[in-house]
Amino acid sequence: MGEKVNAPIGVFDSGVGGLTVAREIMRQLPGESLVYFGDTARVPYGSKSKNTVCKYSRQIVNFLLTKDVKAIVIACNTASALAREEIQRQVNIPVIDVVEPGARMAASSTKNLNIGILGTESTVKSGIYEKYLHRINPEITVVSKACPLFVPLVEEGLLEDRVTEDIVGRYLHEMKEYEIDTLVLGCTHYPLIRGVIGREVGKDVKLVNPAYETAKSLKELLREKDLLAAGESETRYDYYVSDGEEKFIAFADSVLPCHVKNTTVIDIEAY
Amino acid sequence: MGEKVNAPIGVFDSGVGGLTVAREIMRQLPGESLVYFGDTARVPYGSKSKNTVCKYSRQIVNFLLTKDVKAIVIACNTASALAREEIQRQVNIPVIDVVEPGARMAASSTKNLNIGILGTESTVKSGIYEKYLHRINPEITVVSKACPLFVPLVEEGLLEDRVTEDIVGRYLHEMKEYEIDTLVLGCTHYPLIRGVIGREVGKDVKLVNPAYETAKSLKELLREKDLLAAGESETRYDYYVSDGEEKFIAFADSVLPCHVKNTTVIDIEAY
Numbered sequence: 001m002g003e004k005v006n007a008p009i010g011v012f013d014s015g016v017g018g019l020t021v022a023r024e025i026m027r028q029l030p031g032e033s034l035v036y037f038g039d040t041a042r043v044p045y046g047s048k049s050k051n052t053v054c055k056y057s058r059q060i061v062n063f064l065l066t067k068d069v070k071a072i073v074i075a076c077n078t079a080s081a082l083a084r085e086e087i088q089r090q091v092n093i094p095v096i097d098v099v100e101p102g103a104r105m106a107a108s109s110t111k112n113l114n115i116g117i118l119g120t121e122s123t124v125k126s127g128i129y130e131k132y133l134h135r136i137n138p139e140i141t142v143v144s145k146a147c148p149l150f151v152p153l154v155e156e157g158l159l160e161d162r163v164t165e166d167i168v169g170r171y172l173h174e175m176k177e178y179e180i181d182t183l184v185l186g187c188t189h190y191p192l193i194r195g196v197i198g199r200e201v202g203k204d205v206k207l208v209n210p211a212y213e214t215a216k217s218l219k220e221l222l223r224e225k226d227l228l229a230a231g232e233s234e235t236r237y238d239y240y241v242s243d244g245e246e247k248f249i250a251f252a253d254s255v256l257p258c259h260v261k262n263t264t265v266i267d268i269e270a271y
Numbered sequence: 272m273g274e275k276v277n278a279p280i281g282v283f284d285s286g287v288g289g290l291t292v293a294r295e296i297m298r299q300l301p302g303e304s305l306v307y308f309g310d311t312a313r314v315p316y317g318s319k320s321k322n323t324v325c326k327y328s329r330q331i332v333n334f335l336l337t338k339d340v341k342a343i344v345i346a347c348n349t350a351s352a353l354a355r356e357e358i359q360r361q362v363n364i365p366v367i368d369v370v371e372p373g374a375r376m377a378a379s380s381t382k383n384l385n386i387g388i389l390g391t392e393s394t395v396k397s398g399i400y401e402k403y404l405h406r407i408n409p410e411i412t413v414v415s416k417a418c419p420l421f422v423p424l425v426e427e428g429l430l431e432d433r434v435t436e437d438i439v440g441r442y443l444h445e446m447k448e449y450e451i452d453t454l455v456l457g458c459t460h461y462p463l464i465r466g467v468i469g470r471e472v473g474k475d476v477k478l479v480n481p482a483y484e485t486a487k488s489l490k491e492l493l494r495e496k497d498l499l500a501a502g503e504s505e506t507r508y509d510y511y512v513s514d515g516e517e518k519f520i521a522f523a524d525s526v527l528p529c530h531v532k533n534t535t536v537i538d539i540e541a542y
């Protein structure tokens with residue numbers, strides 16, 4: 001058991017976006033070691049089918065298992081939406097995704113029961129947020145909108161820009177009619193433009209960033225399963241990607257509080 | 272030999288963009304059958320490394336060879352830029368890419384020897400257009416600009432839109448100082464916003480669409496090698512993708528003159 005608690009937590013994403021979740025885990029669980037995998041060769045997942053996202057996720061989980069992880073965090077909303085159940089069947093260690101904690105936080109935050117969801121095409125199409133929200137409270141009205149230009153805009157660095165404002169305005173236009181009081185930023189890139197999104201919806205709408213709640217759920221789960229790190233060994237962060245480690249490191253250094261070392265490119269198709 | 276000339280031509284792209292090249296081949300070579308492969312599971316290639324793009328291209332060529340193609344057309348600028356030489360070493364049938372014909376057309380079109388190149392990040396970084404252009408004429412000045420937002424904007428359907436105009440204006444801003452008289456649309460998606468690009472650079476700048484010149488080069492090459500279809504058998508177009516055939520068909524129907532049938536999803540990682 002002692003060995004197991006000091007094992008790392010496996011965190012994966014379609015690319016770099018999941019680093020915002022890793023960052024939150026580092027902050028809330030400073031004693032835990034992490035193995036992060038970003039599928040930079042096959043990014044993005046947001047426009048891809050369930051079959052393909054499940055297959056890619058399976059390969060990544062196989063890879064993470066070779067690192068003897070004690071738990072798996074699906075830090076990508078699309079993979080959470082499409083592959084969560086499949087991954088839980090694949091392994092017998094705890095699995096946390098970002099959708100379920102995000103939905104829980106939104107449900108507990110809303111007062112008028114009108115919740116908006118922003119996500120990738122595949123996440124929105126999956127209806128997963130509706131499913132979780134209605135399980136908590138069938139009275140909740142959910143308005144979802146796919147925002148395919150947000151990721152490219154964030155990756156181009158247009159975080160505060162008139163073009164981003166214009167596109168945010170269009171995507172949120174219809175949603176305004178529904179008088180939502182809570183809006184889920186259902187893709188790991190979206191919190192990076194929360195400034196523009198927040199101005200568009202106004203300060204009375206609560207923005208939910210699932211990363212925070214995911215780290216909190218992870219902490220509870222590890223405590224419950226007696227898997228919290230014993231604090232005996234040094235914390236270690238290892239990073240693996242399927243392509244282009246230089247670009248990954250550049251982005252990671254802009255998101256994480258610590259410099260990224262130990263980034264290794266692996267052939268994920270071989271898993 | 273008779274059998275060989277009626278074999279199909281293999282055409283591949285990272286996704287749907289290469290259909291603009293396939294369309295031009297259909298127009299200029301109406302007697303030829305085509306097998307088109309779009310790597311919709313791993314799209315886009317434009318931000319990925321040479322190693323990864325070469326590996327993906329190798330797998331696709333292995334797949335096309337199982338269809339007994341008589342020639343291969345690399346309909347993706349990024350794959351042309353990064354994997355052309357590797358593919359030619361891999362096979363002993365003719366290989367045509369889109370970069371070399373595009374560069375040739377630009378060199379013959381320019382009068383003031385100032386040529387602009389728009390492309391993906393990886394195409395621009397490869398310096399391949401400069402290499403071909405300087406091989407033709409070392410006096411040519413080449414100005415290149417990576418335009419990572421063009422593909423997402425086209426895929427979101429914003430072909431004539433103030434946001435697209437704004438982004439085109441920014442990407443082309445520096446280029447205007449160079450007084451280019453020829454501009455290569457060095458990614459298969461870009462001709463779809465040639466209206467906005469053309470207005471930005473003005474009517475004195477000639478826009479080069481490599482698709483046209485590629486089909487022309489292909490025709491010359493097939494004639495030279497005695498590989499032009501004999502016209503005895505019926506022309507056939509088959510489409511294969513690595514993910515999401517419905518989305519592929521929807522896009523294809525908006526680009527091609529004929530309705531797309533026979534679209535099959537295959538597991539490209541197995542090749």
